[in-house]
Amino acid sequence: MKDCVTAAVIGLGRIGRTHAEILVSRVGSVRVKYAADAFLNEEMKKWAKELGIKGVTDDPEICLQDPEVDAVYICTSTDTHSEYITRAAKAGKHIFSEKPLDSDLVRLSGALREAEKAGVKFQTGFMRRFDRNHSKAKALIQSGKVGRGQMIRLSCRDTVQSPYEYLKVSGGIFFDMMIHDFDMVRFLTDSEAEEIYAAGGVFTDERLNDIPDVDTAAAFVRMKNGMLAVIDNGRQCWYGHDQRSEIFCTEGTVQVMNEHEDTVVVKKGDGIYAPKPPDFFIERYYEAYVAENQSFVDSILFDRPAAVTAADGVEPIRMAKAAQLSLEQNRPVKLSEITEYRIV
Ligand SMILES: NC(=O)c1ccc[n+]([C@@H]2O[C@H](COP(=O)([O-])OP(=O)(O)OC[C@H]3O[C@@H](n4cnc5c(N)ncnc54)[C@H](O)[C@@H]3O)[C@@H](O)[C@H]2O)c1
CATH class of the missing domain: 3.40.50.720 (NAD(P)-binding Rossmann-like Domain)
Incomplete structure (x- = not known):
């Protein structure tokens, strides 16, 4: 060895x-x-x-x-x-x-x-998948302690949009960013996607229209085991990298919240103040x-x-492709329509 x-x-x-x-x-x-x-x-x-x-x-x-x-x-x-x-x-x-x-x-x-x-x-x-919080969430779901999984909600919003030159070759928001959420949906449901409906728009950077890409996107996923997933992504979010997950089950809900530098909350006459989440995804997931x-x-x-594995890398790309097609054609897209590649 x-x-x-x-x-x-x-x-x-x-x-x-x-x-x-x-x-x-x-x-x-x-x-x-x-x-x-x-x-x-x-x-x-x-x-x-x-x-x-x-x-x-x-x-x-x-x-x-x-x-x-x-x-x-x-x-x-x-x-x-x-x-x-x-x-x-x-x-x-x-x-x-x-x-x-x-x-x-x-x-x-x-x-x-x-x-x-x-x-x-x-x-x-x-x-x-290696984040201690998401690992614990997965173990909880698998243990059956919160009943059967029904629905997943995933939010991911970057603090500052990645550089324009990076975005031009990134493949677009579904391939570059929501790909992590598509992976999480498979990881947390232990199932494969059946159908995806996605929508998106440009709100913060008009240059994305030329790529073309969107800076804000949502997707609804129906899994083969019947579970539902709702995902939202935003390229720019002023209060930090905001990434939260929730798994709604028949006997409870499992939530993964943002990490914070500390838990100190200051309450004053003009408002209540708490630390922001980390600015950068690399810090959050270090x-x-x-x-x-x-x-x-x-x-x-x-x-x-x-x-x-490689198969774990491929399947979320097929989901991204379905989401992209859904956005372009404004209709739900079945994963069976994405035929260029199947799990290796
Ligand atoms: N897993 C994650 O959390 C995560 C986070 C960020 C980026 N990524 C992925 O990592 C990749 C790189 O992202 P990044 O943010 O570091 O981008 P980046 O633009 O900061 O860095 C890419 C680097 O690759 C170099 N490069 C480009 N073409 C090359 C080539 N043909 N041969 C050798 N070097 C080349 C560039 O000079 C640059 O230094 C992307 O695919 C991105 O999606 C993953």
């Missing part, structure tokens, strides 16, 4: 750096040999040096061709994931890919076929990112299946 995994992180933006920092400082039995970015700049080099990563390159192929590298983290822009999945699989590297695996299911199916052929570990970056990284490294060390 190996006692240490050698990793390379490709894509040094917001999430790539988060993974690299966590791997270096919080995850055991792993070393980060490379940090790669096709658009490497001086600031990235400085960041990598401070973190103690020696292999800094603008050519990800160098990491892929290094026999010492066991695993790659694909943290590049969404429209490049399939290409890197294919290249990493052909090089025989274990793969952690950020969500969404792609917004193009045809392109993705070719890439995942290569990963399957290579027999490498594959984990999809759905960190919310410990979940730590846990997902440890889980991936352990799956390699102990040769066990990754906790969030």
